[in-house]
Amino acid sequence: MTALLAGDVQLLALNPTALLPHATGGRVTIVAQTGAARSPRLPDVPTVAESGYPGFEASVWMVIAAPARTPPGAVRRLADAFTRVVKDPALKSTLWDAQAIDPAGGTPEQARRLVEGERERWRRFGRETGFALE
Numbered sequence: 001m002t003a004l005l006a007g008d009v010q011l012l013a014l015n016p017t018a019l020l021p022h023a024t025g026g027r028v029t030i031v032a033q034t035g036a037a038r039s040p041r042l043p044d045v046p047t048v049a050e051s052g053y054p055g056f057e058a059s060v061w062m063v064i065a066a067p068a069r070t071p072p073g074a075v076r077r078l079a080d081a082f083t084r085v086v087k088d089p090a091l092k093s094t095l096w097d098a099q100a101i102d103p104a105g106g107t108p109e110q111a112r113r114l115v116e117g118e119r120e121r122w123r124r125f126g127r128e129t130g131f132a133l134e
Contacts (some may be wrong), residue, residue: 004028015060016041016100034058041100061118063111079108 001018003009005027013034020041022028032048033039036057048056064082066075083105085091096103126133 013058017098020100035060039100039102041097061114063115075108079106079111 001012001014001022004012005022011031016030016033016039019028019030023030030042030045032051033042033045034048034057036047036049036059038045038047038050048058064078066078086096086103086105095101122133125131
C-alpha cells in the first residue's frame with residue numbers, strides 16, 4: 001500500500017479491508033475485484049472476469065492446520081468449532097462484514113481439496129505464463 005500511495009507501483013492486489021479507507025479518501029481507485037463474484041461491500045466494482053478476462057479468479061482463503069498425527073476426532077471437533085465461529089450471525093455483522101470477508105467454514109476434506117485445487121491451478125498458471133512460482 002505504501003508503494004502504491006507513493007507512486008512507486010501502479011497496481012496492487014490487496015484485501016479490500018486495507019484498500020477501503022484509501023478509496024473512500026480518494027487516494028486510490030479500486031479497479032476490479034479478483035474473486036468470482038462482486039462483493040456486497042463493493043457492488044459497483046466489477047470482477048476481473050467481468051472486465052475482460054473470463055475465468056479469472058484469485059480469491060483470498062485461509063485454512064487452519066494441525067499436526068499430521070492429530071487424532072481424527074480432535075480434528076473433527078476443531079473443524080466443527082471453527083465452522084460455528086465463522087457462521088455466527090453476531091460475528092458476521094460485527095467482524096466479517098466490517099472486513100468485507102465472507103467466511104465459508106467447512107470440513108477438513110473440503111479444505112484439503114481447496115488447497116490441492118489452488119496448488120494445481122497456480123502451477124498451471126506458472127507453466128502457461130512462464131512465471132516462476134515459489
